Amino acid sequence: MSTFETILNVATQRADEKGLPYAGELTPQEASTLLQQDAFILVDVRTQAELDLVGRIPNAHHIEWAFYPGMVPNLDFAAQLSNIDKHQSVIFICRTGGRSHNAAVVASQLGYTAYNMAEGFEGAANQQKQRTLVNGWKHAGLPWNN
Numbered sequence: 001m002s003t004f005e006t007i008l009n010v011a012t013q014r015a016d017e018k019g020l021p022y023a024g025e026l027t028p029q030e031a032s033t034l035l036q037q038d039a040f041i042l043v044d045v046r047t048q049a050e051l052d053l054v055g056r057i058p059n060a061h062h063i064e065w066a067f068y069p070g071m072v073p074n075l076d077f078a079a080q081l082s083n084i085d086k087h088q089s090v091i092f093i094c095r096t097g098g099r100s101h102n103a104a105v106v107a108s109q110l111g112y113t114a115y116n117m118a119e120g121f122e123g124a125a126n127q128q129k130q131r132t133l134v135n136g137w138k139h140a141g142l143p144w145n146n
Contacts, residue, residue, distance in 0.1 A: 028117060
């Protein structure tokens with residue numbers, strides 16, 4: 001079994017164990033490996049302010065789940081998602097995995113093969129409420145820029 005197939009099997013198993021309604025749940029390292037395949041794309045659902053202030057992942061598509069300030073829901077999310085090819089599997093990412101979970105749920109309902117990157121871009125906060133020190137895309141040392 002290839003690394004690619006192993007990752008998909010583990011991601012699917014995580015989703016099944018948690019009762020998640022989408023194809024799978026990924027770690028940052030797993031997502032990075034899958035994104036090397038043309039069949040996968042990354043959709044970052046963080047706010048524009050988060051991208052500008054915290055950083056972004058090269059080649060990621062951006063569709064805000066909610067708008068800053070106030071985290072006002074993006075009522076056009078589904079319409080904006082329709083610009084993404086349904087023949088590709090979509091990995092969603094946000095700050096810590098919550099909004100991307102919601103986006104993966106909606107995408108799955110719309111017929112996409114959707115995955116959530118559970119740790120997000122910045123990951124969980126430590127005891128001092130600092131991010132990027134516990135887990136997440138940045139903590140894993142994966143590509144990003146300002």
